[in-house]
Amino acid sequence: xxxxxxxxxxxCVEDAEVHTSSTADDSGDxxxxxxxxxxxxxxxxxxxxxxxxxxxxGMIFPLELPVWVDELLAEFKHDDRQDCVKPMSSxxxxxxxxxxGRVNCTGxxxxxxxxxxxxxxxxxxxxxxSQLRIVQLYSFWGELVxxxxxxxxxxxxxxxxxxxxxxxxVASEHGGHFVDPAFAGLLAGGVSGSVxxxxxxxxxxxxxxxxxxxxxxxxxxxxLQDIRFTPGCTGPVGTLAVRDPSxxxxxxxLDASCSGCGPLTWQGEVRGESCLGVTxxxxxxxxxxxxxxxxx
Amino acid sequence: MIALLLLFSCDGPPVEAEPEGSLxxxxxxxxxxxxxxxxxxxxxxxxxxxxxxxxxxxxDTLTEQWLEDPAFEPHLAELLAEEWLLRLDTLRVxxxxxxxxxxxxxxxxRAFGDEPARLVAHVAALDRPFTDIVTTDVTMANAMLLELAxxxxxxxxxxxxxxxxxxxxxxxxxxxxxxxxxxxxYHTTIFNFNRGRASALARLLLCYxxxxxxxxxxxIADESTEGLEAAITGEPGCVACHAALDPLAGxxxxxxxxxxxxxxxxxxxxxxxxxxxxxxxxxxxxxxxTPVTAAAQLGPLVASDPRFPVCMAxxxxxxxxxxxxxxxxxxxxxxxxxALVAGWNYKDLLRHLLKTEEYRAGELSSAASEADRERxxxxxxxxxxxxxxxxxxxxxxxxxxxxxxxLDGDLVGLRSLAGGADGETVxxxxxxxxxxxxLVVRRLAQAAAGTVVRDDLELDRESRxxxxxxxxxxxxxxxxxxAFDTEVEALATAIFAEPLDDTEHAALRGLYRAVLVxxxxxxxxxxxxxxxxxDPQFWTY
Numbered sequence: 022x023x024x025x026x027x028x029x030x031x032x033c034v035e036d037a038e039v040h041t042s043s044t045a046d047d048s049g050d051x052x053x054x055x056x057x058x059x060x061x062x063x064x065x066x067x068x069x070x071x072x073x074x075x076x077x078x079g080m081i082f083p084l085e086l087p088v089w090v091d092e093l094l095a096e097f098k099h100d101d102r103q104d105c106v107k108p109m110s111s112x113x114x115x116x117x118x119x120x121x122g123r124v125n126c127t128g129x130x131x132x133x134x135x136x137x138x139x140x141x142x143x144x145x146x147x148x149x150x151s152q153l154r155i156v157q158l159y160s161f162w163g164e165l166v167x168x169x170x171x172x173x174x175x176x177x178x179x180x181x182x183x184x185x186x187x188x189x190x191v192a193s194e195h196g197g198h199f200v201d202p203a204f205a206g207l208l209a210g211g212v213s214g215s216v217x218x219x220x221x222x223x224x225x226x227x228x229x230x231x232x233x234x235x236x237x238x239x240x241x242x243x244x245l246q247d248i249r250f251t252p253g254c255t256g257p258v259g260t261l262a263v264r265d266p267s268x269x270x271x272x273x274x275l276d277a278s279c280s281g282c283g284p285l286t287w288q289g290e291v292r293g294e295s296c297l298g299v300t301x302x303x304x305x306x307x308x309x310x311x312x313x314x315x316x317x
Numbered sequence: 318m319i320a321l322l323l324l325f326s327c328d329g330p331p332v333e334a335e336p337e338g339s340l341x342x343x344x345x346x347x348x349x350x351x352x353x354x355x356x357x358x359x360x361x362x363x364x365x366x367x368x369x370x371x372x373x374x375x376x377d378t379l380t381e382q383w384l385e386d387p388a389f390e391p392h393l394a395e396l397l398a399e400e401w402l403l404r405l406d407t408l409r410v411x412x413x414x415x416x417x418x419x420x421x422x423x424x425x426x427r428a429f430g431d432e433p434a435r436l437v438a439h440v441a442a443l444d445r446p447f448t449d450i451v452t453t454d455v456t457m458a459n460a461m462l463l464e465l466a467x468x469x470x471x472x473x474x475x476x477x478x479x480x481x482x483x484x485x486x487x488x489x490x491x492x493x494x495x496x497x498x499x500x501x502x503y504h505t506t507i508f509n510f511n512r513g514r515a516s517a518l519a520r521l522l523l524c525y526x527x528x529x530x531x532x533x534x535x536x537i538a539d540e541s542t543e544g545l546e547a548a549i550t551g552e553p554g555c556v557a558c559h560a561a562l563d564p565l566a567g568x569x570x571x572x573x574x575x576x577x578x579x580x581x582x583x584x585x586x587x588x589x590x591x592x593x594x595x596x597x598x599x600x601x602x603x604x605x606x607t608p609v610t611a612a613a614q615l616g617p618l619v620a621s622d623p624r625f626p627v628c629m630a631x632x633x634x635x636x637x638x639x640x641x642x643x644x645x646x647x648x649x650x651x652x653x654x655x656a657l658v659a660g661w662n663y664k665d666l667l668r669h670l671l672k673t674e675e676y677r678a679g680e681l682s683s684a685a686s687e688a689d690r691e692r693x694x695x696x697x698x699x700x701x702x703x704x705x706x707x708x709x710x711x712x713x714x715x716x717x718x719x720x721x722x723x724l725d726g727d728l729v730g731l732r733s734l735a736g737g738a739d740g741e742t743v744x745x746x747x748x749x750x751x752x753x754x755x756l757v758v759r760r761l762a763q764a765a766a767g768t769v770v771r772d773d774l775e776l777d778r779e780s781r782x783x784x785x786x787x788x789x790x791x792x793x794x795x796x797x798x799x800a801f802d803t804e805v806e807a808l809a810t811a812i813f814a815e816p817l818d819d820t821e822h823a824a825l826r827g828l829y830r831a832v833l834v835x836x837x838x839x840x841x842x843x844x845x846x847x848x849x850x851x852d853p854q855f856w857t858y
Contacts, residue, residue, distance in 0.1 A: 056607050
């Protein structure tokens with residue numbers, strides 16, 4: 022049967038719309054399909070909190086190691102335990118280390134059974150100059166001992182610091198699946214998905230850069246679309262799209278006036294106004310001022 | 318031997334008297350019970366069930382009993398998997414993507430391939446609203462799926478081979494439309510942008526085949542990617558399908574892989590990609606013109622689509638009548654559709670179809686025209702899956718080779734040779750007699766007969782599956798004795814659901830005697846059973 026004739030036939034059948042909300046009739050004014058209304062699971066405040074958290078994920082530099090990675094390092098440095106956590110390579114520089122080993126092989130209970138690769142370089146580019154390069158690389162895969170959850174991920178933070186001109190270039194990228202408290206400290210709350218940040222910071226001007234990517238956690242997934250921090254602005258500009266567990270979408274359009282505020286919409290319908298990234302801008306300023314004042 | 322087979326095959330199915338004015342002559346109660354039992358649970362009726370069938374209302378009693386039989390759910394899943402071509406021998410990615418040994422390939426393809434069919438069968442078996450197949454937040458998973466896919470068991474203590482489970486990666490509650498199995502089977506390449514999947518959705522659930530639309534289009538001068546993309550939105554012949562196909566494809570972007578040879582990409586769901594549909598296809602996600610702004614709207618839209626119950630009714634009718642339907646069957650299909658939507662209970666649809674004249678026909682009446690005879694097939698034929706299932710239930714034998722079911726695959730097995738569809742090169746079963754199908758049936762019959770005789774020799778009479786149910790020591794039966802005829806009659810009842818005539822009795826007696834000359838009685842009984850299993854009265858129903 023051809024589709025047209027099928028539809029014509031159906032239009033003449035009285036109970037073609039027995040189920041749900043189709044409103045077929047034989048008047049020719051046929052509205053066959055009505056999409057069901059989707060009710061959000063998240064409240065507006067939760068959406069804002071998730072958006073704020075996602076922004077923070079992209080703005081953590083330099084990285085702080087989780088406690089259990091510190092313990093791993095201590096194990097590595099212990100003479101008797103090097104069989105368990107072996108160095109894969111050595112860049113033969115101070116503050117530089119690379120680990121590759123089973124984390125829990127000595128009986129110490131660590132959070133991750135798997136492999137961890139971590140490299141951190143603090144490099145004076147030209148001895149005697151004010152230029153400093155900080156590179157932090159990490160990569161891992163394995164299974165969380167406590168939950169059995171598979172995790173994998175990797176990322177990098179690079180900071181080029183020019184102390185004489187109070188300038189920092191920052192680029193970072195994190196990707197993978199490591200939403201778990203075990204990673205607290207590495208990032209604000211862990212990340213699943215990926216987030217990238219790049220920009221310049223100049224003292225007394227502020228951060229000038231972008232964040233993009235998507236971050237999952239807390240039951241929501243946040244897409245960061247062309248989020249831009251601009252010197253002189255109260256907050257960022259750009260769009261955050263927050264995927265509700267119901268599969269509908271919230272959006273926050275941070276408007277071009279760079280107040281850090283903008284309309285909050287649910288499935289295209291305005292539900293109020295939200296302000297994001299305002300506090301964060303101050304936190305970033307304080308952190309990067311600290312790096313300039315006390316280079317790592 | 319050939320003469321014996323011909324002798325057996327010359328008999329048509331036992332039927333009742335020809336009713337006046339009807340196209341159909343009804344099947345006798347025993348053979349009708351056999352047909353219903355095979356269709357509902359993939360096995361033959363027992364002697365006791367055949368006795369019930371002979372009583373007034375017995376067929377209805379048995380139908381209700383078999384709709385609740387534990388075999389109903391897995392059997393329906395097998396039939397659906399076969400119809401929807403879910404059981405491919407190779408999927409887009411193989412076991413190496415999941416660190417599984419190559420030897421697990423069969424189990425791997427069947428685990429993912431069967432997932433959607435298992436869910437549909439589960440909904441049907443539990444009398445849940447049939448719209449659940451596209452709106453539920455649970456799926457069905459076996460141990461391998463639970464291990465590989467982002468799933469958690471609804472009841473972690475369950476030891477059922479297939480059990481309810483939920484995905485944990487944020488995918489919407491769209492029933493089979495949210496199963497990894499369906500979209501691994503009907504995968505998309507990166508640059509197909511889910512269009513093939515959208516087409517599969519329309520074909521499987523709405524019986525709407527984009528590829529069958531009669532469209533005309535001119536040569537496309539520019540065959541570059543850009544040129545083809547422009548044609549999709551500008552060339553009327555392309556627009557005819559893509560206007561509906563692309564927005565539908567856009568609703569599936571959570572399943573779109575950025576790397577289409579990566580196992581986790583192909584079985585995972587990525588909510589952040591849901592909004593990419595419009596960007597990549599140029600069309601906002603929609604369901605035949607109705608915007609889809611949340612992924613969870615897709616399943617309810619399918620459920621409320623009037624084509625959905627019609628399609629489900631059509632598929633069930635084609636399955637039970639063993640023939641394709643066309644415009645001439647609209648009354649049949651729409652009546653069946655009404656039976657389904659009255660309570661959205663799939664069993665009501667089956668009940669309705671099982672009572673139709675055509676389903677219950679043993680042969681066509683003299684009133685039937687040539688066209689009727691061309692269109693309607695009163696005799697059903699066992700598909701490879703049904704053949705395997707019926708033989709296993711009857712004899713305990715499943716033809717396996719290196720963990721692969723020989724009637725359920727082609728990489729190792731003989732599915733296509735036995736008349737089945739492999740889902741890739743063979744899209745429809747061909748169940749008419751053929752040389753290859755005959756050879757497969759012969760080999761299966763020989764192995765099954767040998768197995769059941771060997772097993773039954775070890776058991777006491779009450780526990781035996783098929784052979785030796787009338788005497789304690791069936792190896793001592795003499796071929797010219799009444800005991801032989803009684804035993805053979807019991808076999809005929811179990812295998813054909815009908816008695817043998819004198820000529821058939823004599824032929825089997827001669828065969829038994831001939832084998833005894835060179836072998837023992839166990840071999841002789843195995844030969845008798847083997848010949849009966851090769852008889853068309855066995856593999857038709």
